[in-house]
Amino acid sequence: MRWLVLAFALLAAPARGELATLRPFAVVDDAVVRLSDLFDNAGPRAAVVLGPAPAPGGRQVIETAQIAAIARANGIAWRPVGGGERVVLERPGRQLSRDEIVLALRGALRGQGLEEEAELEIQAFAPPMVPERAFVQLAVEGAVLDLPGARFAATLAIVAEGMPTQRVRLAGRVVATVPVLVATRRLALGEVMRAQDVRQARIPAGRLRPGSAQEPEQVVGQALRRPAAADQPIMLADLSTPLAIERGQTVTMIYDIPGMALTAQGRAMEGAPRGASLPVMNLVSRVVVEAQVVGPGRVRVGSLR
Template sequence: MLRSTLIAAALLALTSGAAFAQAERDSLAAPVLRANVTVSSDVVRIGDVVENAGTAAQIAIFRAPDLGTTGSLPTQQLLTVLRAHEVIGVQTRDLREVSVTRSSRTLVSKEIEHQIARVLERRNGLGDAANISVTFERDLRELQLDSAHTGDMRATTVRFDPRNGRFDITFEIANDVTYSPTKLRFTGTAVETVEAAVLTRAVERNDILKSSDVVIERRPKAEVGNDVANRDRSVGMQARKQMRAGQALKVADLGKPDLVARDQGVTLIYETPGIYLTGRGKAIDSGTEGDVVNVVNLQSKRTVQGVVTGPGQVSIIVPTPRLTTTAALSSEPPAAPAPESRKAE
């Protein structure tokens, strides 16, 4: 029994001695300077810049840099301040300065624009948020908030005037540390936009638009209306009027390109079951595919009507005779172009 008691006492002494030695080593650990520091508050404390600072760790010694920025503390200046607070024997590891960064939450302008567009979506005649363009009253690139403001942007006051597109919106962002949220107020204008085909150069009437003549831009819907043309429906089309560079195209401004021009020589085609005749003519009208134009038959000198069926090609319209009287049955066949070729089917 006595022997067991002595063994237990010895083990307890060894354990206590090891714990005391570890505590002594911890208390005697030399303070070490940190090379890079990130702080979240508006002050820099000794514990931020010095490892193993002990009871002095919570002492504030410098103001922190501005939100989202980085500053530097010269080592000699820092050691002087530390000695004033009885923190001595700091191992500098040959550092010349300590870099201090103030953490923050960054709100870029695009994120703010997106939030405003979401708030105004389908309000007072506006459409989807994706089509709302926001312009701030004052130039805004980004905002830096304390990193404790982790909440979502919540709109608390919304004012929008559809007559001039002006908005006045206040957001609140919750703070993880305090009960007081941050309030952010933004003013500016918001307009609904649509994608529009825009001319890169001035065009004349009847010009055919090439791919290089048209680009896509977002334009205010109120400016271009609902008749706006897209790029796919613009390239290869013919301008129906003179237009300037930078002008947004409307569907009414464009048409299919003319396959037959006025005063152009054309091929006349006369076709009925079993007969296919061609001749030469001169167009009196311009027209695109499917248009009815007047054409002079150059051999008979008669004016006939035909349908534009291809480039420089017109199919003669043959009126169907009325089979109501004997006279109608014995009437002469309608005029056709003088034959140049004939093929029986």
């Protein structure tokens, strides 16, 4: 009876290889694919290297026949059920940014006369992929700068853990840039501009519109004649001296009379900035006179009428 129980227990217990199950999808962080990337509970051979991993950011599909062959070669007791089994391997990656590459190029071209303000335009730029969390080093080889023709060429060597060294040929042109003032936020009609409302940016010289503000002194203290959008260039034609007096505003009229200081209340018939002239109606006599704006709410009249 005890032999019978033991035999039943042996038949009921799965073999060691039968514990492995296929992983239909796996993320590979290493430069190689291991047996454990294909099977769960692969046993003592789980760390066996099967081959190179997909390129960073890429994927690889292993079909049923190849999976079965790998299982047999490594003593994994696995058999396809429907014949459509597959494993999709993906390897995380990130694109090198244009800024990273341009920074390396600038370092190599600076010694050949590249100006700090110049912009580098890389032709047919396709950002190379590198492993997602790898430490990356960039080296520029054979850099050539043709200043008269405004062209450059170089080879970018990309060294990163978990991938072979890549070499990418780069070529492009050098673009001269000029300063331009842009709004730091949306500015409303009539708003008087402050230093913090603008910042200086650089754009290609060919894109500079005539009449663009380029220095803070040109705009600070000026009022907007039309709204300005954030990060858009400020046009000098859209600026005016802010009004010291608004149309219809009650003002103090100061009369210039030798030996006397005479004031009266008036109403501005137009708006005007400091120093400009405007018609003002005396609220007592109802006479309209020409006056000069001397400050907010104050005008000077040449003589008493």
